[in-house]
Amino acid sequence: MGVVRERFRPDGSLSTEAMEALQRDIAEAAVLEDVLEVDATDVRDGDALVAGVDQAFLEDRAVSAVVVCEGETVVAREHATTPLSIPYVPGLLAFREGEPVLAALERLDVAPDVVLLDGSGRIHYREAGLATHVGVCLDAPTVGVAKSLLCGTPSAPIDALQEGERVPIEADGEMTAPDGDVVGYAYQRRQYPDSTTVNPLYVSPGHRVSVETAVEIVAAAGGEYKLPRPIRLADRYADEVKAEQA
DNA sequence: GCGACAG
């Protein structure tokens, strides 16, 4: 797959103002409806190519890894290492990690039906998190899967979620989305029987996927851990590559 | 001014 909208490619040398302006344009270009060739049932049945992306870091560069799964089978994987341009800034993650992510995805020969990324999609101040940014650049279906909440307000307590349950995340005053809009879901993939420890995933649409389908796909992606299999595998792969380069 | 903040 490749970048089809060069104008949106993340550039770490831009000013903060320019980055934020670009994010507003990206949010405008993002499609929050289902425009993809598979649904959650296809994913669950192993009839879809689901890619997972994750990063690992060395002192001055980032390693991005992508693993493409078809059910429980890994059908492809690639990685790319690029120099780090800017430090981590909440809300501007795509400008730090977007370049290596796109580089890794551009090396993929097969086009996944949907790409799952570690980070937010529409759960973002300007509705343009990493998953949205990458999705719009590639014009491909993407979903953001974050381990913690960047912004937005859960419509109900997330501390009593049982395995498989979800709670809507609504836009609030610090976001560009209209207050009350459901921008994502807190989703509990795994939960231990008697544990009081809760750590749901925060799922939000990136591009060409509705918020409902986004969480359904993550629920159908499989895996034995907190993260859906494709991302979990990408996480491991990124660590392997990092170890080789260290 | 204060608080909150993906990876």
Added chain:
DNA sequence: ATCTTGTCGC
């Protein structure tokens, strides 16, 4: 994200 051993628990 990353620095890191053992350790509590399923």
